[in-house]
Amino acid sequence: xxxxxxxxxAQCNAELLRTVRNRRFVFFSVIMPxxxxxxxxxxxxxxxxxxxxxxxxxxxxxxxxxGVVGASLTSFAQRLxxxxxxxxxxxxxxxxxxxxxxxxxKLVAQGIINLLIILVxxxxxxxxxxxxxPASVWLESGLWIWIxxxxxxxxxxxxxxxxxxxxxQLLALIVxxxxxxxxxxxFPTSSMSGALQTISxxxxxxxxxxxxxxxxxxxxxxxxxxxILAAYVLVFMVISAYIMKKQEAV
Amino acid sequence: xxxxxxxxxxxxxxxxxxxxxxxxxxxxxxTVLALLGPNGAGKTTTISMILGLQxxxxxxxxxxxxDPRDPRIKSRIGAMLQDVSVIDNLKVGETIDLFRSYYAxxxxxxxxxxxxxxxxxxxxxxxxxxxxxxRRLGFALAAASDPEILFLDEPTVGMxxxxxxxxxxxxxxxxxxxxxxxxxxxxxxxxDSLADRILVINQGKIIADGTPSExxxxxxxxxxxxxxxxxxxxxxxLSLPGVADLEWxxxxxxxxxxxxxxxxxxxxESRVDMRDIEIQSGGLEDAFQSLVQNAAVS
Numbered sequence: 001x002x003x004x005x006x007x008x009x010a011q012c013n014a015e016l017l018r019t020v021r022n023r024r025f026v027f028f029s030v031i032m033p034x035x036x037x038x039x040x041x042x043x044x045x046x047x048x049x050x051x052x053x054x055x056x057x058x059x060x061x062x063x064x065x066x067g068v069v070g071a072s073l074t075s076f077a078q079r080l081x082x083x084x085x086x087x088x089x090x091x092x093x094x095x096x097x098x099x100x101x102x103x104x105x106k107l108v109a110q111g112i113i114n115l116l117i118i119l120v121x122x123x124x125x126x127x128x129x130x131x132x133x134p135a136s137v138w139l140e141s142g143l144w145i146w147i148x149x150x151x152x153x154x155x156x157x158x159x160x161x162x163x164x165x166x167x168x169q170l171l172a173l174i175v176x177x178x179x180x181x182x183x184x185x186x187f188p189t190s191s192m193s194g195a196l197q198t199i200s201x202x203x204x205x206x207x208x209x210x211x212x213x214x215x216x217x218x219x220x221x222x223x224x225x226x227x228i229l230a231a232y233v234l235v236f237m238v239i240s241a242y243i244m245k246k247q248e249a250v
Numbered sequence: 251x252x253x254x255x256x257x258x259x260x261x262x263x264x265x266x267x268x269x270x271x272x273x274x275x276x277x278x279x280x281t282v283l284a285l286l287g288p289n290g291a292g293k294t295t296t297i298s299m300i301l302g303l304q305x306x307x308x309x310x311x312x313x314x315x316x317d318p319r320d321p322r323i324k325s326r327i328g329a330m331l332q333d334v335s336v337i338d339n340l341k342v343g344e345t346i347d348l349f350r351s352y353y354a355x356x357x358x359x360x361x362x363x364x365x366x367x368x369x370x371x372x373x374x375x376x377x378x379x380x381x382x383x384x385r386r387l388g389f390a391l392a393a394a395s396d397p398e399i400l401f402l403d404e405p406t407v408g409m410x411x412x413x414x415x416x417x418x419x420x421x422x423x424x425x426x427x428x429x430x431x432x433x434x435x436x437x438x439x440x441x442d443s444l445a446d447r448i449l450v451i452n453q454g455k456i457i458a459d460g461t462p463s464e465x466x467x468x469x470x471x472x473x474x475x476x477x478x479x480x481x482x483x484x485x486x487x488l489s490l491p492g493v494a495d496l497e498w499x500x501x502x503x504x505x506x507x508x509x510x511x512x513x514x515x516x517x518x519e520s521r522v523d524m525r526d527i528e529i530q531s532g533g534l535e536d537a538f539q540s541l542v543q544n545a546a547v548s
Contacts, residue, residue: 003354010351018339079338087333091391094301094329095352096321 008101008108015109018079025075028176029117032070033063034124036186041129050188053217057133060125061212062185064145067117069185069205072152073159073176074169076110080160081168107153114149118142133216141215148208151229154236155204161243179205204232253315254279254399254430255300260309262295262454269295270306271454277432277447279398282425284441285434286538287451293434294332296451297403300432301329314398325353328397330388332404336376343372346390353395365420366390367413381408389417393424400424402433406440418444438538450538465538472510473530478503479523490516 019025041056048055083089092102122142125131159172180186182196183205189197200206207229211222255277262270270292277283285293298304299311302318316323337345343359350356363369366386371379376387385408392400402421406414421431421444435441441448442462450458450465458465478501487496487505492513497504507513510529517524 003352007351010348014337014340014344014348017344018337021339082338086337087331087335088337090303090333091329091331091335093303094324094327094331095349095395096325097352098321 003096004098004101007097008105011097011102011105012109012112015079015105016112019071019075019109019113022075022078024078025071028070028074029067029113030120033067033117033121036066037063037121037125038128041125051190051213051217053213056125056129057131057216058188058213060121060129060131061141061145061216062188062209063125064118064121065149065205065209065212066180066185067121068114068145068149069152069180069208070176071113071117072110072149072156073172076106076153077156077160077168077172078165080157081162081165084160085163085165107150110150110153111146114146118145137216140221141212144211144215144221145208148211148226148229151204151208151233151236154233154240158236158240158243161240161247163247179203182206183209185209202228204229207232252279253277254281254313255432256310256312257296257300258310260296260299260306260311262292262299262304263307268454270299272309273451273454273456275449275456277430279430280425280428281447282421282431282445283433284445284448285432285451286438286441286448287434291451292454293451294403295454297401297432297434301327301401325395326398327401328392328395328399329401330385330392330403330405332407334381334384335388335391336379336384338377340376341373342368342376342379342387345376345387346394349391349394355396356394357396362390362393365393365423367416382410382413385409386413386417389420397429399430399432402431404434404436406435406437414440472507473504474507474510474513474517474527475502475504475530476524476527477501479525481523487522490520490522492516 037060041059044055050058119142122138126133126138155175156172159168159175162168162171182200183189183203184192184200185205189200189206192200207222207225211225214220214222214225253276255275257273257275260270260273261268273292273296285296287293295304299306300313300318302311302313302324311318314323314326318324318327337348340348343363346359346362350359350362360369363372366389368383368386368390371383376384379387385405389402389405392402406417409417418440421433425431425444425446431444433440433444445462448458448460448462448465449456482503484496484498487493487503490513492507492509494506494508496506505513514527514529
């Protein structure tokens with residue numbers, strides 16, 4: 001048991017190292033959200049409101065979600081596909097490392113990464129733009145994004161189940177960008193056409209953002225949104241489990 | 251002696267085709283066993299089943315007396331597969347340390363770097379290593395658990411001469427410490443110089459089993475080679491009794507035969523246009539060739 005704990009921690013540590021060293025991760029999950037936040041919060045005036053919420057904190061939430069989603073879709077999916085393509089997973093099956101330890105270490109590492117992204121973006125925006133929100137709202141919205149962010153791990157593992165790492169990189173980027181735009185992370189959904197707004201409501205990115213926008217607007221936890229996110233997790237996991245099972249059978 | 255590996259009547263079929271066909275095998279602990287055979291002979295499938303990566307269609311596999319999928323068994327083995335197993339954005343030392351963490355009593359990092367010849371590459375990214383270095387990293391990972399049985403699937407493919415020499419020395423040292431080593435190879439020289447026991451596999455079956463010298467002695471791998479005149483054709487040679495196979499190299503031809511004494515008489519009596527005749531009793535390579543060819547004919 002002691003060895004397994006030690007192995008899980010080492011595995012987790014390796015995940016963190018690989019993520020921090022990944023330039024794509026640093027760009028999409030840290031630099032881009034912070035830069036976008038400062039650019040688009042400055043172009044609009046300080047008293048602009050979106051859906052009765054102040055634009056600046058609204059956009060901070062959008063960008064935090066954008067960073068968290070990017071960490072799962074670009075770097076997590078890429079790490080998975082690389083491991084599978086390079087025979088690493090196959091090699092791990094020959095070691096006494098239990099598969100639950102492998103999965104757990106991925107979850108813990110992604111949890112730490114997402115938490116760091118939330119802290120960095122919140123601090124950059126909160127301090128840089130003097131956003132004045134009650135501590136409880138900071139905490140609630142941060143927790144919402146953190147917990148909801150795990151659902152994108154399921155989407156990341158679905159994309160990462162493909163064997164070709166180059167195709168994974170491209171597909172992940174396309175899915176990431178389109179979900180971010182359609183989900184209203186770049187521009188609020190209220191600026192979209194009616195049809196697009198309807199589609200937007202069904203995206204997981206919108207649901208993750210909506211929960212946070214709702215909280216900073218003085219609302220309470222969006223249980224409906226949580227339910228939709230959970231449904232997505234289920235669907236992504238079932239499909240990726242099916243794909244991986246098919247690949248094993250060969 | 252203890253039995254390290256036991257296969258009883260193991261068959262693996264893919265879509266009706268038998269990759270491994272009724273294979274039985276018992277390997278004593280401390281043996282260096284080489285699995286030899288052409289591509290697609292079933293070597294890798296056999297290793298995969300011994301390791302529990304694939305399940306046999308029928309028959310039983312026992313590794314160290316247990317199920318290869320049992321974590322207690324897994325902690326006593328090490329394996330280097332054909333895939334290049336490096337991980338992105340981790341350094342060589344970090345990759346080895348990660349692997350060491352999976353075992354209760356791993357070998358020290360320094361020793362693993364030493365036996366794989368990667369001391370100077372410790373702080374390099376694993377993905378930046380050359381092909382041969384990546385193979386050696388794979389070997390360090392296989393040895394991390396200080397395994398009782400070490401499996402090596404085509405270990406020296408892509409290694410340069412120096413790497414290969416270092417690698418062979420390491421295998422011999424491990425064997426001297428009583429480790430069991432199972433390797434598959436295309437390099438007959440490798441099997442000849444490392445193994446105590448060679449298993450020649452073709453079409454999923456064992457066609458020869460013995461020490462390197464037994465294999466060489468029993469095999470009908472004898473060769474007559476000569477420079478042929480213009481009138482000599484493949485058809486005319488193959489029509490002669492006792493020619494198992496032949497190989498051209500310019501006008502130089504090699505005839506494989508079970509009985510070179512009789513064949514040379516036939517060649518002379520048939521007035522085949524020959525110069526610079528050589529008769530070889532055959533090394534392991536020729537033995538292997540003739541074994542595989544005879545098996546294919548029968």
